[in-house]
Amino acid sequence: MAKIVVDPLTRIEGHLRIEAQVEGGRIVDAWASGTMWRGIETILKGRDPRDAWTFTSRFCGVCTTVHSIASVRAVENALGIQIPDNARLIRDLIMAFQTIHDHVIHFYHLHGLDWVDIVSALKADPVKTAALASSLSDWPNNNSVGHFKSIQKKLKDFVDGGQLGIFANGYWGHKEYRLPPEANLMATAHYLEALDWQRDIIRAHALLGAKNPHPQTFLVGGMSIPVDPNSQNALNAGSIALLNEVSKKALEFVSKVYIPDLLAVASFYKDWAGYGGFNNFLACGEHADADGKFFFPAGIIKNKDLSKVYPVDQAKIAEYINNSWYSYSDGDAKSRHPWVGETTPNYTGPKPPYEHLDTNKKYSWVKTPRYDDMAMEVGPLARCLVAYASGHKQVKETVDMVLKKLGVGPAALFSTLGRTAARGIETLLVAQKLEGWVGELAANMKKGDYRVANTDKWDPSTWPKEAKGVGFHDAPRGALAHYVVIKDGKIDNYQAVVPTTWNAGPRDPKGQRSPFEQALIGTPVADPMKPIEIQRTIHSFDPCMACAIHIFDVDKKELFKVEVQ
């Protein structure tokens, strides 16, 4: 029963700390704490709502684009603005490339090292590796012994050189790494290939959004990037050709590398279908077509019951701060709907430097969102389950294919492994949609529809004295909602309920845990000095904050400093 500190937990975005208690080799309790607050919601007060997206995009540079989309949607909702079809399609493509890019990076570069032992790849036989890889997919490099040899040599030189850089001090050799050396070498090769691939496909964002990170063509009312096949300064036939090219590359990599790797790796870790689950799921719907029908449906699943999907009513969303470092003007016990939400900091935690947080008091900068007073998991698994339970044809077929290949039933989805698999499943489905959206954009151009922005309400003098709106976006990491209240042309209140807030929030007044804290319970920890299992479950959510994880023993003994090697 050791008390150890794992701080910070890396390969995520932002700053998060988790404290967990271990008993008998399993986690029995856990606390999640966000340790950074910037106050951008406060900064937005009194500003022009048309500028809000430029600020909110800086909430995050990893899921860059998502807070721009939600922000312009919130203002458009408040002012009753319908965007032109081209703007819808350009946003669809931007969102889709974000999802694909984000999920592939997450699988290989953030989550991958929880399952793949890079150092073990040194022991692999390149001939057997090529045989394994080519049995999984016809990706060109997969049958090349020379390719795997050169990757292995690169790795060997790197290790021999003694300057291990980002790979230094990893949990290499941990007995929980179960892939054979050949699978590790294959995954390492794809780790490097994915680095080059992501740089290539994200050109789609530069083309449609000027640059990435932080694309800069969003507007309240549409997009600034013009469409005109007869201009060199607008999206034209050349742009369509480039979009088709990167779309093809995206789908090819996802279907020939990511999905086969995901299935291959998962097959060695099937017991992870037994840990890390949650009960309730919320999806807000995304990729509405021209008639407003979502590709990924909105809905709520309660208590793992896939026989019923409940509709989402945004009025039932509210945030608690009973365990968060804020004050509400009418006391901290009640929740507030985001339109009347407040963000008044009130830090009561320990003075830095500190070893521990007092989790009996407020312990996080993250608020606690609840839907009808229930904690909800959001993200790829929530979307996947809601679509599956709604009878979504493509989702059902793909999920069933994955379950069949792994030889497990739908119950396996409620887990760490299920979450990681769902991310891959939706990446494939979104990549399959790209070609269609590019085609729709080209068809609009062909018929002479060049509209990209609805400017009827651009001038604030056309706005009502008061208005409020909500902008939903089912972002790569899950359901996101921005709430805006506009008075006299200025922002009177702005609140964002973000995916990691749903997943990482501290306990509510009833003591209900949010997904991070709940999912860790029951997770085994084989070696408390190298708690790779915690990384696996926390990374499966793809948190958008940098983490710090603590494990306590039941006696709350002194910290056990872990020195690796």
Added chain:
Amino acid sequence: MDRESIYSHLTRKGVSRRDFLKFCAGAAATLGICSSSVPRIAEALEKAQRPSVVWLHFSECTGDSESVLRATKPTLSQLILDIISLDYHETIMAPSGFAAEKSLQDIIRNKKGKYIAVYEGAVPIKDGGVYCCVAGRSAEQIVKEVSAGAAVNIAVGNCACFGGVAAASPNPTGAAGIKDVIGGRVVNIAGCPMNSENFTATIVHYLTFGTLPDLDGNGRPRFAFGKLIHNNCERRAHFDAGQFVRKWGDEGARQGWCLYEMGCKGPMAYQNCPTIKWNGGTSWPVQAGHPCIACAAPSNWDTAYPFYQRLPEVPGAGLTATADKIGLGVAAAAAAGVAAHAAIRYVNKKKCNPEKGEDKDNG
């Protein structure tokens, strides 16, 4: 390998001399130095050892790390496997917790005075630093420890440079740039996010010449921030001709006319976006029809704001005016006049002169 040069490391790994020189030429182009300097860069890199780099995250969004992920000259994998030894970077490093802290402490202890420290994110100094803590320590406590032993301190992105979006009025957390916290010399690779090509070019400059590039009054390298966007803008002729976009998606927008009337801050913004662009030269905001928001200017979230409001009193709209006067007038209005003036004078004087480069950069 500590003794091994970057070039021998590369050749051992099968990188051809030609590819190596191509990379050197790319770096020279970004740095804005003559192609005659390429052999010099190549020579320096052939001798240089891979320096240790620690990259710290504070009040930020990881956009600058993501930017490096998109780097093309060199690519991230070339950068971290071949050019530098990235020994601490929370977003991509394998270890967590104590093992991660060990990586940091190893460098601080064993490479004292030799490592390059890179900072992403602002340092919130209000209320004892409680608004950003990593491993129980405040950002301020960490930055003071790490910067003290660094050979070079580099702030990447406007948050680390100047406080950035977190420091926008009313700056709820007292967010400050690195230089404001530690003093001394800090290279500010400004921008939101920074353009990764400017970061890699700075590293190459340091490895090549053993010195940091010349900085402007805001600590920004002159090779990247010495010129006004407005002066290098591909749409400048339309400004001079009085051809402006008046409405999103209008004929002028489709024909690539000037975005000044839509609020473009190019006339007050110093950065090399128009020449190096983004994502391997694919595009940049003005090319994609959106106004510049002066993301590399200190306090742009207040001084360049509102973003869709036309800048007042830019002389010469519709006329052919001297560009520097425009830049000066506007930048002065944005309270950045002195630095801007210095930058412009420097740029005007600086000509492609390899001999001068040799003299200045020796040692």
